[in-house]
Amino acid sequence: MSQGAGTTRRLWKFHGGVHPPLHKDISTTLPVRAARLPDRLVLPLHQHIGEPAEPIVGKGEKILKGQMLARPQGYVSAPVHAPTSGTVTDIGNHPVPHPSGLSAPCLVIEPDGEERWIDHQAVEDYTALPPSELRNLIREAGIVGLGGAGFPAYIKYNPGHQKVIQTLILNGVECEPYITCDDMLMREAPQDILGGLRVIQHALQARECLIAIEDNKPQAIASLQQATAGCDDIEVVPVPTVYPQGSEKQLIKVLTGKEVPADGLALNIGVVCANVGTAAAVHRAINRGEPLISRYVTITGGAVAAPRNLDVLLGTPMNALIGECDGDPARIARLIMGGPMMGFALHRHDLPVIKTTNCILAATASDLPPPRPELPCIRCGACADACPVNLLPQQLYWYSKHRNLDRAQEYDLFDCIECGCCSYVCPSHIPLVQYFRYAKGDIWTQEREKEKSDIARRRHEFRQFRIEREKAERKARRARKKADGAQSERERKKAEIQAAIARTQARRQAAMKEAEKRRKAHGRGRQKAMDESPRAPDNAPEKEPRK
Ligand code: SF4
Ligand code: SF4
Numbered sequence: 266m267s268q269g270a271g272t273t274r275r276l277w278k279f280h281g282g283v284h285p286p287l288h289k290d291i292s293t294t295l296p297v298r299a300a301r302l303p304d305r306l307v308l309p310l311h312q313h314i315g316e317p318a319e320p321i322v323g324k325g326e327k328i329l330k331g332q333m334l335a336r337p338q339g340y341v342s343a344p345v346h347a348p349t350s351g352t353v354t355d356i357g358n359h360p361v362p363h364p365s366g367l368s369a370p371c372l373v374i375e376p377d378g379e380e381r382w383i384d385h386q387a388v389e390d391y392t393a394l395p396p397s398e399l400r401n402l403i404r405e406a407g408i409v410g411l412g413g414a415g416f417p418a419y420i421k422y423n424p425g426h427q428k429v430i431q432t433l434i435l436n437g438v439e440c441e442p443y444i445t446c447d448d449m450l451m452r453e454a455p456q457d458i459l460g461g462l463r464v465i466q467h468a469l470q471a472r473e474c475l476i477a478i479e480d481n482k483p484q485a486i487a488s489l490q491q492a493t494a495g496c497d498d499i500e501v502v503p504v505p506t507v508y509p510q511g512s513e514k515q516l517i518k519v520l521t522g523k524e525v526p527a528d529g530l531a532l533n534i535g536v537v538c539a540n541v542g543t544a545a546a547v548h549r550a551i552n553r554g555e556p557l558i559s560r561y562v563t564i565t566g567g568a569v570a571a572p573r574n575l576d577v578l579l580g581t582p583m584n585a586l587i588g589e590c591d592g593d594p595a596r597i598a599r600l601i602m603g604g605p606m607m608g609f610a611l612h613r614h615d616l617p618v619i620k621t622t623n624c625i626l627a628a629t630a631s632d633l634p635p636p637r638p639e640l641p642c643i644r645c646g647a648c649a650d651a652c653p654v655n656l657l658p659q660q661l662y663w664y665s666k667h668r669n670l671d672r673a674q675e676y677d678l679f680d681c682i683e684c685g686c687c688s689y690v691c692p693s694h695i696p697l698v699q700y701f702r703y704a705k706g707d708i709w710t711q712e713r714e715k716e717k718s719d720i721a722r723r724r725h726e727f728r729q730f731r732i733e734r735e736k737a738e739r740k741a742r743r744a745r746k747k748a749d750g751a752q753s754e755r756e757r758k759k760a761e762i763q764a765a766i767a768r769t770q771a772r773r774q775a776a777m778k779e780a781e782k783r784r785k786a787h788g789r790g791r792q793k794a795m796d797e798s799p800r801a802p803d804n805a806p807e808k809e810p811r812k
Contacts, residue, residue, distance in 0.1 A: 274475075274502055277522040279515040281653040282507040283686045285442050285606065287481065288632075292445045292565040295573040297453055300562075301589060305354075306374040306580030307617040308334065308345050309361045313409040314416045315341030320372060326353045329383040331556055334372055337404070343417045343620075344407045346556040347383075348578035351376040362583075362602050362619060366612040374580065385554035396422075396468045399551070403468070406550035407557045407620075412436060412447075412511070412540030413603065415621040418547065421539065422468040424532050431535040433471035434520060435462055435544055437478040437485060438504065438511035441604030444624040446561040447541050449574040451478065451485035454545055455492035461544030462499065464551045469537055474499045475520055476541070481506045508606065509684040513538045515653050527680055542623075562586065562622055567629035568596040577618050583625050584614040592627050599633055601626040606685040640693040648687035648697060654680050658687035658697050665704035670711070673704050681705075 311317035318335035322328060328347045335345040355373035363369070391399055404419040424430050435458065439447040451458065458476075466474055476493070478486050480503040493499045504510060504519055514525045516538065523534045531538055542560060549555045558579055565572035570591035577586060583602075587594065594614060601608040602616075603624055618625075626632075648658035656677055664673035678701060687697040 274500065274520075275522075276502075276504060277519050279510075279518045279653050280655050281651045281686060282509065282515075283651055283689050284506070285508055285689060287442045287506075288565070289443065289445050289448070289481070292443070292563050292572040292574060293448060295571065297449050297561060297574045297576055299559075300575040300577040300581060300586055302349060302376055302378065302380075302578065303581050303585045304375070305582070306348055306351075306376065306578060307359050307582070308348070308372045308374065308580040309359075309617065309619055310335050310345060310370045310372065311361075312345065312415060312579070312619040312621065313343040314414060315339065315343070317370065318342060318345045320356055322353050322372070324353055324356055327351075328353060328374065329381050331385055331558060332383045333405075333407075333556070337417075341417055341420065343409050344405065344556075345372065346407055346558050347374060348558040348580055349374070349376045350379050350381040360613060360616055362611055362616040362622065364609040371617075387554045388551050391464055391551050392467055396470065399464065399468045403464075403547055403550060405556070406546070408543065408546045408550060409557070409620050410540055411542035411546060411560055411620065411623070413607070413621055413623060418539070418543055421532075421537060422465055424469055424537070428532055429535060430469040430471040430532070430537055431473065432521060432537075433462070433466055433469055433474045434516060434536060434538045435474065435476040435541050436511060436513070436516060436538050437476055437482070437489070437541040438516060439482070440479060440506070440508045440511040441606050441608075441624075442508075443565050443626050444563050444604050445565075446563045446574050446623050448482050448485050449563075450542055450545060450561050451482070452488050455488045457545040457548045458489065458541050459492050459496075459499075460548035460552050461539075461546065464547050465537075465539055465544060466498075471537065472498070476501045477504050477516055477520060478502070479504055479506045479510060509653055509682070509686065512653065512682050512684065514682075527677070557620060560618075560620065560622070562618055563624040564590040564592070564627070565624065566597075566601075566627035567632045568592050568594070568598075568627035577622075579620060580617045582615045582617055583611070583622075586618070586625060587614065587627050596629050597627045598630040598635075599626075599628045601628060601633075605633055606689070607683060636696060637694040639695050642693055642695060645692060647690045647692065651686040651690045653684060653686060654682060656681060658701075661704075662695060662697050662700050665700040668704075668707065670704060670708050674708065678704060678708075 316338040319338045320335045322334050328334065328351060330347055330350045332347045333344050334347050337344050351374050353372055354375045357370065358368040359371040361369045361371065388394065388402065400419040400422050403422065404417065408418040409415045410418060437447050437451050462474055476489050476499065478501065486501060486503050489501045493501060502520060510516060510519065513531060517523060517525055517531055517536050521536060523536065525531050525534060546557050559576055561574050562577045563574050564586050569587060573590055575586060600611045600614055602611055602622055603609065605626065608626065642659055642662065644659060652658055660676050661673055661678055664676065681701050683698050683702060685698045691697060
C-alpha cells in the first residue's frame, strides 16, 4: 500500500513488475498533427476481438467519409467506416498486421481527396437517452478498446441489470516503453477525454470516476487535472511508474485494492476500465456524430529521424507514416506494432494501421538487439519475482517446452497476460513469453481439433443411431405388414366361408321354394283330374274286391 504523488488516495501494489528503459521522450517533443492522406487505404474487416464485419458496399461504389462500409456480424463484432470519401476499388484478401503474417479480407479505398462527410449529427442531450440506446450508438460508431485489445466497447459498458458499477477507471497509464499516444492525447485533448468519460459514466451509471496516469507524465496529469477541476466525482490519480501497471487487473488492484477473480471480469467487482483513447472516441461519436475512423499513433524508434505522434486515418500504410517521420527503411531491423514488451513483429512495412495500432516501432539493431542465445534455466526464481500475476514462469516454461500442456494449464498458463516481465529478467535469456504463447496456441489448436473430432464423433454416433433407427423402423413396418397380411387372410377365409354358407342357404331356400311350388302345382293337377273324371252312378256296384 502507498500513496501516489499528488493524490491523497490510498494506493495498493501488485506483485512483481519491472522497470525497463522507457524511451518515451523521443516521441513527445513534437505536437500531434494529422497524417497525410495516402493514395490508398486498406481496411481489414477484422480489426477487433470477435466476428469480422460484413461488407455492405460493392466494388466500384462511391463512398462518403464516415459512411458505414461493413456492418457487425453477431454480438461481439464492430462495424467499419470510411475514413475518407472516395471509391471502393477492391474487396478481398490483403496482408494485415497480425503475428501470423497471413492475409485477411479487406476493403480497399481510393480517396478522392475531397473529404466529403456523410450526413451526421451529434446527440443533442445524451443524458436524456437510456443507457442501452447510448451503448447502441457507441456500437454503431465502431468503437473498440483502443488500448490494444480491441474488444467492442459497448459490451464493456453494459453491466447488466443486477450489477452496480461503483468505479469507472480511465486508463491513462501507458506503461509500455516507446508508446506515447495516450500521453499526447491527454496533453492535447483533455476535453475530448472528459466528454467521453461523462458519456461512459452515464451508460454505466457509475458513481465515481478515476483517471489513472503514471507519474512520469506530469504534463498529462496537469492537463487532466485542469480539465476536471470542479468535478467532485472525478479524481485524477497519479500512480507510480512500473510495468505492467496499465494491465487492467493490475491497475484495478492498485487503485481499489480489489482483485478481479482469475476467471471473472472487472464488472463482477463493480469496476469498469476504459482507455483514455477509447473515451475520446466515444466523445467524438456521441457529441459530434463521428464514427471511429482515425486514432493517435506513435511513430518511433531509432530508424525514424523525427519520432512523433500522428492522428492517422485507419487503413493508412505504415511505411507512409514512417516516411512522414523521416524514417529510413534500410535501418529498420525489426518493425513492431505496439511496444517492445507486448507488441509483435511485422513481416512487411506496408501493412495498414488498424483500430488497435497504438505504436509503430521502427527499431534499429541497437534499439532491440537480436536475442542472445538461450541458456539452461538455473532455477533462480527471478521470473516468479517479476510476474505480476503471481505465476511460476519457470514451471510453465518446463511444461510448455516439453509439451506437457495439461500440467501447464494446471499452473494457470491462461492467466498469463504475456507481459514479458519474466523474459525481461531471465538471466538465461530464455524467451519465456514466446514459449507461453506457443503453448497457448498449441492448446487452442488441440481444442479446435478436439472440437472438430467431437463434432465428427457426434455425427458418426448420430449416423449410427439413424441407421439403427431406420433398421428398427423397417423391421417394425415388415412385422406390421405381416400382421396386417395374416389378419386379412383370416378375414378373407371367413368371408369365403360366410359367402359359401350364404350360397348354400340361398340354394336351400330356392330348392324349398321350388318344392313348394311343385307340391302346390301337383295338388292343383290332382284336383283338376278328379274334377274332370266321369262320376259313377250312385247305384253302380262297388268295385269287386280281388279274389
Ligand atoms: S528467471 Fe530464467 S533462469 Fe531464472 S528461474 Fe526463471 S526461467 Fe529459470
Ligand atoms: S509473461 Fe506471463 S508468466 Fe511471464 S511475467 Fe508476464 S504474466 Fe507472468
